[in-house]
Every structure is written in C-alpha cells, then in structure tokens.
Amino acid sequence: MTAYQKRVATGFLGAAALIALILFGGGIGIFVFTSALSLLMIDEFARIVFSLPDLVEKRYVLLCITWFVALGAMLLAHSEF
Secondary structure, eight states, X not given: XXXXXXXXXXXXXXXXXXXXXXXXXXXXXXXXXXXXXXXXXXXXXXXXXXXXXTHHHHHHHHHHHHHHHHHHHXXXXXXXX
C-alpha cells in the first residue's frame, strides 16, 4: 500500500467514524472524536516544526494546552462564540 493509498483509506475511515459518532455518540462521542483529532494534529505539527533539543517538552505543552481548550469548550456552554 502506497502512502497515497494510506491517506485515502485513513480519510474514508475517519469520515465513517465521524458520522458514526455524530449519529450514535451524542455530545460525549463528538467531544472524544474532536479531542483525539485535535491532539493528533497538534502532535503532528509539533513533530514537523520543532527540531530543537527541547522538542519533547514543547510537544507536551502543546498537547496539554490543546486538551484544556477542548475540555473547556465542552464544559463551558457556548464558549466558542
């Protein structure tokens, strides 16, 4: 399987998971999916951008900030507006 095929397969699986969570998971399911997605995106961003010796510490800070933002968005009603 080539890298392109893996990306396409991941996209289809992600779309199916998103639709399933929206239909069957309710608010908690959507929170879990979006939190995991944002954490994985921040982790990938940190691995691409940071190249200094303190890479691990910077990555953990970004992941913690992302987690707290997602948690705050769930707990505080309409915090995104």
